[in-house]
Amino acid sequence: MTSFHHAPQSAIHDQAALLDRLQTPLWVFDIEQERMHYANAAAVRLWGAETPQALYARDFSATMSEATRRRLADYLPRLARGEVIDEHWSFYPGGQAISLHCRCSRYVTEEGRTGMLVEGLESDISLDASSLRALEAVRHTPMMVSVFDGQGRLLVRNPAALAARQGLSSFAACFSDHDVAGRLLQQLEGEPRTSLEAMMRVDDSDRWHHVDLCRATDPKTGLPMIVMGEFDITPRKALETAQLVSNRQLEVVIEGLDVGLLLEDESRRVIVANQAFCDLFDIDAPPEHLVGMDCREAAESTKGYFTEPEGFVARIEELLVTRRKQARDLLAMADGRFLERTYTPLFVADQYHGHLWVYRDITRQRHQEADWARKASTDPLTGLANRRSFDDAARRVARTVKGGEIQAALLMIDIDRFKAINDTLGHAEGDKGLRLLADTLRHHLRQSDLPCRTGGEEFMVILPGMSPEEARAVAWRLLRQIAEATIEAEALPFHFTVSIGVTCFTPTDASIEAVTQRADAAMYQAKREGRNRVAVRW
Numbered sequence: 330m331t332s333f334h335h336a337p338q339s340a341i342h343d344q345a346a347l348l349d350r351l352q353t354p355l356w357v358f359d360i361e362q363e364r365m366h367y368a369n370a371a372a373v374r375l376w377g378a379e380t381p382q383a384l385y386a387r388d389f390s391a392t393m394s395e396a397t398r399r400r401l402a403d404y405l406p407r408l409a410r411g412e413v414i415d416e417h418w419s420f421y422p423g424g425q426a427i428s429l430h431c432r433c434s435r436y437v438t439e440e441g442r443t444g445m446l447v448e449g450l451e452s453d454i455s456l457d458a459s460s461l462r463a464l465e466a467v468r469h470t471p472m473m474v475s476v477f478d479g480q481g482r483l484l485v486r487n488p489a490a491l492a493a494r495q496g497l498s499s500f501a502a503c504f505s506d507h508d509v510a511g512r513l514l515q516q517l518e519g520e521p522r523t524s525l526e527a528m529m530r531v532d533d534s535d536r537w538h539h540v541d542l543c544r545a546t547d548p549k550t551g552l553p554m555i556v557m558g559e560f561d562i563t564p565r566k567a568l569e570t571a572q573l574v575s576n577r578q579l580e581v582v583i584e585g586l587d588v589g590l591l592l593e594d595e596s597r598r599v600i601v602a603n604q605a606f607c608d609l610f611d612i613d614a615p616p617e618h619l620v621g622m623d624c625r626e627a628a629e630s631t632k633g634y635f636t637e638p639e640g641f642v643a644r645i646e647e648l649l650v651t652r653r654k655q656a657r658d659l660l661a662m663a664d665g666r667f668l669e670r671t672y673t674p675l676f677v678a679d680q681y682h683g684h685l686w687v688y689r690d691i692t693r694q695r696h697q698e699a700d701w702a703r704k705a706s707t708d709p710l711t712g713l714a715n716r717r718s719f720d721d722a723a724r725r726v727a728r729t730v731k732g733g734e735i736q737a738a739l740l741m742i743d744i745d746r747f748k749a750i751n752d753t754l755g756h757a758e759g760d761k762g763l764r765l766l767a768d769t770l771r772h773h774l775r776q777s778d779l780p781c782r783t784g785g786e787e788f789m790v791i792l793p794g795m796s797p798e799e800a801r802a803v804a805w806r807l808l809r810q811i812a813e814a815t816i817e818a819e820a821l822p823f824h825f826t827v828s829i830g831v832t833c834f835t836p837t838d839a840s841i842e843a844v845t846q847r848a849d850a851a852m853y854q855a856k857r858e859g860r861n862r863v864a865v866r867w
């Protein structure tokens with residue numbers, strides 16, 4: 330909707346007839362209202378209006394660019410100080426380009442608002458239309474454009490440069506580091522142009538700018554001048570710095586890890602390796618020397634480190650073909666170490682970008698686990714298998730006997746009157762007896778037999794592949810060896826005897842309890858029959 334506007338009335342309008350006779354365009358622009366306050370006939374023609382009233386009614390605020398608005402806002406305080414501002418403005422009345430040297434001075438309207446009285450003087454530089462447009466473009470571009478003479482003194486700058494550098498008028502003053510400016514001035518004596526990224530002074534602060542500099546010739550004086558174009562790259566620089574920081578943080582993390590890392594790209598070239606990786610594979614070079622290396626060749630040359638070299642290479646190929654989410658493998662090394670290797674493919678926006686190998690030396694962990702497993706299945710006093718191992722082994726043997734594959738026998742051994750030994754010689758001497766019995770079993774049985782300490786002074790022996798008759802003979806032999814052994818006690822050496830129950834696993838046994846109960850019954854029979862003897866049940 331067009332707003333109704335009254336044609337302004339003031340003293341200057343009283344002189345209209347006289348002012349209309351001037352060939353020089355003259356107008357008053359109300360900066361605060363963004364309205365034309367007065368225009369003589371020459372100015373009305375210049376502004377391309379039919380009548381003064383049409384010009385006064387024109388809504389300048391709708392068409393005014395932000396750059397012009399900023400420029401006018403900058404004029405206000407200067408005009409208020411009484412400054413006379415000389416500027417070149419371009420006009421296009423009837424499509425014809427005209428450049429005018431505009432002399433602007435303060436004019437206070439009857440309403441008390443600050444306006445500017447503009448006298449449009451004939452420009453001493455005659456420019457063609459394209460030069461005028463170039464000037465306009467330079468005026469409106471957000472890029473900061475400044476022109477200096479050969480000594481670095483400011484000749485002219487566009488509004489963007491003007492807005493950013495009030496008061497700073499030399500080439501050196503534009504740079505945060507004046508030495509840089511000095512070097513550039515020298516450089517431009519030998520080179521016609523140069524570009525750089527530099528810290529520049531803007532609005533009393535430092536900003537990163539991309540700066541293009543070129544040497545030119547002043548068309549007025551013929552002397553050398555320097556044209557400088559700048560634009561702000563501070564946000565990009567901040568991003569680059571953040572990127573550098575996060576890269577460094579990542580490097581610190583990678584180096585600090587005690588697991589070996591190897592990052593490969595999709596063509597199997599090393600992108601990143603760390604010191605821990607080099608240490609694991611005795612690589613006598615810093616990890617950065619590995620970058621760019623072909624991992625296919627490296628795998629071939631290091632496969633000898635593993636107990637299954639071909640399996641090592643084949644597994645890598647398999648993982649790289651399937652590119653599964655993540656895969657973990659245990660690698661046995663020829664030198665006895667165990668490595669856990671984790672493979673992680675790297676996908677970004679569904680695109681495969683290589684993969685990461687993480688190698689962890691788990692040798693100590695494996696030995697510890699093996700130690701715990703051994704302790705969990707061993708009797709600490711005698712070192713023989715304990716009840717738990719006996720149960721597992723007995724179940725295995727019972728299954729094979731049930732399947733008709735083998736026969737197997739079982740001995741239950743119990744020390745005779747052990748309570749009396751403990752009571753008279755002490756518990757520690759009793760322990761010696763238990764250990765002696767264990768040693769006797771260990772040394773006089775076959776490798777395939779399993780002697781176990783299943784209770785206080787109760788022992789079991791599983792004899793795989795043995796018939797009841799053979800087992801009875803073994804039992805008598807053991808019984809005699811135990812009876813003949815002497816225990817070196819502190820007070821005086823002593824002997825003890827055992828009672829042994831013999832039975833065999835049968836395919837009809839419902840459980841291992843059935844066979845152990847038979848052995849138990851046989852052993853009690855031996856006790857009842859006078860101890861120090863063997864009894865058989867099946």
Ligand SMILES: Nc1nc2c(ncn2[C@@H]2O[C@H](COP(=O)(O)OP(=O)(O)OP(=O)(O)O)[C@@H](O)[C@H]2O)c(=O)[nH]1
Nearest residue numbers: 743744745746747748749751756757759760785786
């Ligand atoms: N020194 C020692 N004694 C143990 C251990 N475990 C069990 N005993 C003892 O073994 C003895 C078993 O005694 P009993 O079950 O009465 O039988 P025994 O005296 O051997 O008599 P018979 O079996 O009838 O010949 C008890 O005195 C227990 O304290 C052990 O680890 N060390």
